[in-house]
Amino acid sequence: MANSAEFRTCPDTGLLFHKPAETLMKLNAVAGIVYLLFGGVIGLLLILTRWPAVHLLQADTFYMLLTAHGLGVLIFWIIFFEIAVLYFTSSTLLRSRLAAPRWAWLGFALMVIGSVTTEVAVLQGRSSVMMTSYVPMSAEPHFYLGLILFAVGALIGCFVFLGTLVIARAERTYGEGSIPLVTFGALTACIIAIFTIASGAIILIPTFLWKVGLINYIDPLMYRIIWWGMGHSSQQINVSAHIAVWYAIAGVVFGAKPLSEKVSRAAFLLYILFLQLASAHHLLADPGISSEWKIFNTSYAMYLAVLASMIHGLTVPGAVEAAQRKRGFNKGLFEWLRKAPWGNPTFAGMFLSVIIFGFLGGITGVMMGTEQLNLIIHNTLYVPGHFHATVVGGTTLAFMALTYWLVPVLFRRDVILPGLAKWQPYLFGFGMIGFTLFMMGAGTLGVPRRHWDISFANALFQYQYPEVAYLMLGLMAISGILAIAGGGLFVLQIVASVLFGRRRGEVKSPIPIIAEPVAAGVHGIGIGGISVPGTLVLALVFLTTFILYYFVNWKYLSQVWGLG
Numbered sequence: 199m200a201n202s203a204e205f206r207t208c209p210d211t212g213l214l215f216h217k218p219a220e221t222l223m224k225l226n227a228v229a230g231i232v233y234l235l236f237g238g239v240i241g242l243l244l245i246l247t248r249w250p251a252v253h254l255l256q257a258d259t260f261y262m263l264l265t266a267h268g269l270g271v272l273i274f275w276i277i278f279f280e281i282a283v284l285y286f287t288s289s290t291l292l293r294s295r296l297a298a299p300r301w302a303w304l305g306f307a308l309m310v311i312g313s314v315t316t317e318v319a320v321l322q323g324r325s326s327v328m329m330t331s332y333v334p335m336s337a338e339p340h341f342y343l344g345l346i347l348f349a350v351g352a353l354i355g356c357f358v359f360l361g362t363l364v365i366a367r368a369e370r371t372y373g374e375g376s377i378p379l380v381t382f383g384a385l386t387a388c389i390i391a392i393f394t395i396a397s398g399a400i401i402l403i404p405t406f407l408w409k410v411g412l413i414n415y416i417d418p419l420m421y422r423i424i425w426w427g428m429g430h431s432s433q434q435i436n437v438s439a440h441i442a443v444w445y446a447i448a449g450v451v452f453g454a455k456p457l458s459e460k461v462s463r464a465a466f467l468l469y470i471l472f473l474q475l476a477s478a479h480h481l482l483a484d485p486g487i488s489s490e491w492k493i494f495n496t497s498y499a500m501y502l503a504v505l506a507s508m509i510h511g512l513t514v515p516g517a518v519e520a521a522q523r524k525r526g527f528n529k530g531l532f533e534w535l536r537k538a539p540w541g542n543p544t545f546a547g548m549f550l551s552v553i554i555f556g557f558l559g560g561i562t563g564v565m566m567g568t569e570q571l572n573l574i575i576h577n578t579l580y581v582p583g584h585f586h587a588t589v590v591g592g593t594t595l596a597f598m599a600l601t602y603w604l605v606p607v608l609f610r611r612d613v614i615l616p617g618l619a620k621w622q623p624y625l626f627g628f629g630m631i632g633f634t635l636f637m638m639g640a641g642t643l644g645v646p647r648r649h650w651d652i653s654f655a656n657a658l659f660q661y662q663y664p665e666v667a668y669l670m671l672g673l674m675a676i677s678g679i680l681a682i683a684g685g686g687l688f689v690l691q692i693v694a695s696v697l698f699g700r701r702r703g704e705v706k707s708p709i710p711i712i713a714e715p716v717a718a719g720v721h722g723i724g725i726g727g728i729s730v731p732g733t734l735v736l737a738l739v740f741l742t743t744f745i746l747y748y749f750v751n752w753k754y755l756s757q758v759w760g761l762g
């Protein structure tokens with residue numbers, strides 16, 4: 199170990215923090231939360247525009263703010279937070295010094311400068327190209343430049359993470375064996391991130407050069423293929439990172455161990471191998487690409503990535519169940535779940551994240567990713583309905599859950615208003631469940647996404663939806679506002695806790711914030727030879743829902759086409 203004055207041992211958890219790493223974790227997490235606030239406020243304006251009874255914003259402001267929202271939350275909030283997770287899972291979990299803190303600072307500075315540059319470009323009003331910035335639509339040069347700087351900064355963060363793994367291995371800071379599963383998950387995220395950033399560079403640098411006049415043509419189809427190499431993979435970074443967070447939370451709240459380390463590691467590996475191919479699901483309605491290519495990539499390759507998510511969806515609750523049963527909550531199918539700490543926002547947020555990501559995000563993602571079924575919902579509100587379930591209900595909620603735990607551990611402060619913290623995840627989670635379900639409902643009835651004039655009131659060709667579509671939009675807006683309230687409370691509470699929460703000092707607190715690990719293995723628990731029967735039942739419910747929903751959509755397809 200380098201210099202012990204540079205380290206701090208957390209009295210509550212025994213975790214060893216390298217001080218330069220700790221500062222960088224705090225900064226990245228805080229920058230992320232600032233963007234969550236920024237994007238959330240804009241989300242409120244968007245939802246008030248989507249509510250036909252209100253229709254708040256004018257068209258140009260709507261598209262501008264839609265762009266600012268997508269980038270602010272999906273890219274900036276999540277990636278800043280992920281960099282904090284990378285530093286935590288490498289330096290802290292491996293008890294190692296952080297590699298090259300100065301580089302990490304440079305990366306952080308580039309990410310701040312880049313993200314601010316891009317958002318300023320958007321708010322100046324001439325870069326309303328939305329998240330995907332498809333050419334030949336064009337934004338101002340500094341829009342692209344900002345994204346490129348941000349990506350370079352994030353790339354530096356990835357290399358600092360990898361460097362830290364190398365140091366930890368060389369200095370044997372975590373003993374012999376392999377790195378812990380949570381770090382392994384973060385490593386998966388990091389490897390995918392490098393691929394993602396490379397795809398981003400391949401497409402955004404030429405687009406920047408095109409915008410400043412050095413290149414005179416960019417093929418729109420090629421743009422879309424490579425852009426989605428970045429766009430889809432970046433979502434897989436989020437999935438790997440938030441699943442690593444699920445495992446971490448199962449560990450700290452329950453002392454849970456994965457049912458099988460090998461299986462969980464193999465599942466992470468599947469992501470690396472197959473997910474980039476699945477990017478094709480964003481191009482299913484594009485002309486110029488063969489059906490063979492689309493179907494190969496989305497059916498065969500994608501299902502292997504989906505398999506990985508289903509494995510994690512099984513092993514995370516499974517590990518929690520096993521740990522709870524070993525603690526004595528071994529009665530019946532669900533005592534382990536009933537007696538779970540539902541009032542602990544770290545657990546509640548994580549569990550809701552598993553359910554929302556699996557049931558709402560996962561099932562609908564497979565439906566949309568099927569070439570034929572995709573036609574039903576292509577470019578409708580169903581699409582943002584699906585991805586708010588994955589990136590908000592899944593990733594954002596998981597990161598919020600972890601943040602509740604990080605406030606005492608990293609910032610050494612108590613969360614203020616613990617009574618409020620108890621129900622914040624439910625407000626946000628159930629708001630999001632309503633929001634995404636009603637959004638997908640409206641989309642199934644044909645309501646478009648990214649279209650300001652949602653009712654086609656001013657369009658040349660009129661179109662009348664079934665009345666119930668308007669009901670869906672109204673309910674979507676109300677649930678969206680509840681979710682925004684939940685998100686707002688989160689930001690307020692975390693900021694207030696970090697600034698004004700009671701200091702914990704460097705002594706052990708009487709209230710434990712980490713569970714004693716339970717013994718490995720699953721002997722002597724469960725019912726009739728099945729060690730985690732409750733999880734098995736949950737998995738069967740999931741499978742049944744999945745199959746029913748899938749077939750209902752095939753049936754629906756036949757009606758949409760008027761062939762049935």
Ligand code: HEM
Nearest residue numbers: 241244245268271272328329582589590647648678681682
């Ligand atoms: C409660 C909070 C939120 C609400 C109410 C909300 C609402 C909305 C609405 C109404 C749209 C426009 C959909 C359309 O008409 O096309 C939208 C788009 C979007 N949202 Fe959210 N959102 C929230 C949080 C988030 C978060 C946390 C993320 C990312 C982690 C996110 C990512 C996106 C993206 C990527 C788009 C698409 C932008 C584009 O089409 O270019 N949202 N959101």
Ligand SMILES: [Cu+2]
Nearest residue numbers: 430433477480
């Ligand atoms: Cu995708």
